[in-house]
Amino acid sequence: MQHTFIPVTPFQQNCSFLWCDQTREAVIIDPGGDLDQIRHVIAREHLIPTRVLLTHGHLDHVGGAVSLARQWSIPIAGPHRDDQFWLDQLPRQSEWFGFEYCPPFLPDAWLDEGDRIGLGTETLEVIHCPGHTPGHLVFFHRASQLLVVGDVLFRGAIGRTDFPRGNHAQLLASIRQKLFPLGDEVRFIPGHGPGSTLGRERRTNPCVS
Numbered sequence: 001m002q003h004t005f006i007p008v009t010p011f012q013q014n015c016s017f018l019w020c021d022q023t024r025e026a027v028i029i030d031p032g033g034d035l036d037q038i039r040h041v042i043a044r045e046h047l048i049p050t051r052v053l054l055t056h057g058h059l060d061h062v063g064g065a066v067s068l069a070r071q072w073s074i075p076i077a078g079p080h081r082d083d084q085f086w087l088d089q090l091p092r093q094s095e096w097f098g099f100e101y102c103p104p105f106l107p108d109a110w111l112d113e114g115d116r117i118g119l120g121t122e123t124l125e126v127i128h129c130p131g132h133t134p135g136h137l138v139f140f141h142r143a144s145q146l147l148v149v150g151d152v153l154f155r156g157a158i159g160r161t162d163f164p165r166g167n168h169a170q171l172l173a174s175i176r177q178k179l180f181p182l183g184d185e186v187r188f189i190p191g192h193g194p195g196s197t198l199g200r201e202r203r204t205n206p207c208v209s
Helices: 035-044 065-072 081-088 090-097 168-182 198-204
Strands: 002-008 013-019 025-029 048-053 116-119 122-128 137-141 146-150 187-190
Touching: 002 035, 013 035, 013 146, 013 187, 025 035, 025 116, 035 065, 048 065, 048 116, 081 090, 122 168, 137 168, 146 168, 168 198
Parallel strands: 025 048, 146 187
Antiparallel strands: 002 013, 013 025, 116 122, 122 137, 137 146
């Protein structure tokens, strides 16, 4: 499996692309905006989009999901149902953050802990990691030891928990009990900023020490 990511929106949110080497089938994870840039990556890599995946319901992660899904006639999957209130509040989020108006929507499928997502000959595992938001998900490709973690964990930092229904203790539990046990060598793509490994963050991240 191959992957890449690009920062989009004024918040520089990482939109990730994971694809199967054999089939070029791809998932687009957290397409928050800047759709022309996203389309450029799809064309450059000769990808065949099969799903839009969402880690959580914040606008900078979901703003372009409906447009892309309609363009390729593909489903939107995720986040966990506990983030429905964030998707319902997308118009208000647009006002809060100064983004272009985004109407509320529902995904074609909510995702739960333990779900599997087929991607050509590959499989992604779904891990529910609440804290930043109650319905936050993480996507894990075990064969290549790669995680897409959204706003759960960053290089040297962790996600904010001061938004409605954020929970700091729950976020730390998600990181310590669900992510770190996957192994120090696991690489991750965060929702913002550069990637890292779980081992580096376990050893050096002051927010989880």
